[in-house]
Amino acid sequence: MDSTEIQQFYARHMQLLDGGSAEAWARTFTPDATFTAPSMTEPVRGREGIAAGARAAIEDRAAAREVHRHWVNMTVTSETDEGADAADGTDSTEAVSYVQILATGRGAAPRVLLSCVMRDRLVSRDGELLVAQRRISRDDRPLS
């Protein structure tokens, strides 16, 4: 998969999330995708759990009367060996991106809510990109 296709994927993917479409967003993950973030005590697996997490975030920001925008950029990609699944012939790419979340309240100036690094394993299924694995690290909570 090429970098232009990946960039377009992330644009659609994040516009779905920011637009409040939790279920459509979850369908841009594989059915058995895993999602790991610092705010989670353990990884979420599967589209239902991912959609539930998105719905909770969407409700929280609606309650706060805020609009969130996930900006993804500076994506470095590499083909992965472990991702290549000879059995089902999928193509797999590791994509490491910077993410910033802009939050804007009504009548307020935007603020940069979070700066993160997003490590995705992307797979191509039936000509469509999907996230098979996502690991988020937050710059305000470095691992070391």
Place this chain on the structure above:
Amino acid sequence: MDSTEIQQFYARHMQLLDGGSAEAWARTFTPDATFTAPSMTEPVRGREGIAAGARAAIEDRAAAREVHRHWVNMTVTSETDEGADAADGTDSTEAVSYVQILATGRGAAPRVLLSCVMRDRLVSRDGELLVAQRRISRDDRPLS
């Protein structure tokens, strides 16, 4: 038109605006383009009005001794039917992007002035991209 071409268009387009070239910026719109933004009581139509609006914004930020940078990213594109004009054979694309405006005063830290969504209808004329229609929504003034 492909997404790489659109991205390069927005880079040139916004560097013209931020660099203070109101007339050159206006020429990246079609002669009869419409421009709609929350700060306008009605849409502006045509390059002269668009250039006049840009000149006013450029003068305001010069008076405030500020530099503005329009960042465009997360562009989702789709071919439009209504845009396809069989008569003149133009190609038309709907492009929905996130925009953030960074404002920096002399000796000051940058601040995120605005977070917006920019909905453009782009057309290709004589091998050149132009904005035929622009609609801006501001995240601090949600429609609903």
Place this chain on the structure above:
Amino acid sequence: MDSTEIQQFYARHMQLLDGGSAEAWARTFTPDATFTAPSMTEPVRGREGIAAGARAAIEDRAAAREVHRHWVNMTVTSETDEGADAADGTDSTEAVSYVQILATGRGAAPRVLLSCVMRDRLVSRDGELLVAQRRISRDDRPLS
């Protein structure tokens, strides 16, 4: 060189710097590259000087317990005549980009530390992009 390749180059390039790899970062410049920034009294020439500057910056932010992220976007490219070197057959491109640096302290909200314009002359050597010349201007210190 095409704009997708340049974008991927900047992603790798800045992830190296932000990740603390001063020497690997310096190797993405030509051996005799020049680097000019407002904070420097004179330009730095060559990879050793560039690596030393990066190491100092990396140590400073480690001491401040901060994570920095360099975002590059809005790149406008043009082929340069002066850059074309008939003798060694290199291809040369002028790339003018916006840069924002996000700084995040432990437990703190990110802040936009700097908004800059980065003017690079990029060359292709043995199929690899390298920075031959870099000039940085800061929006908080306009030239005029």
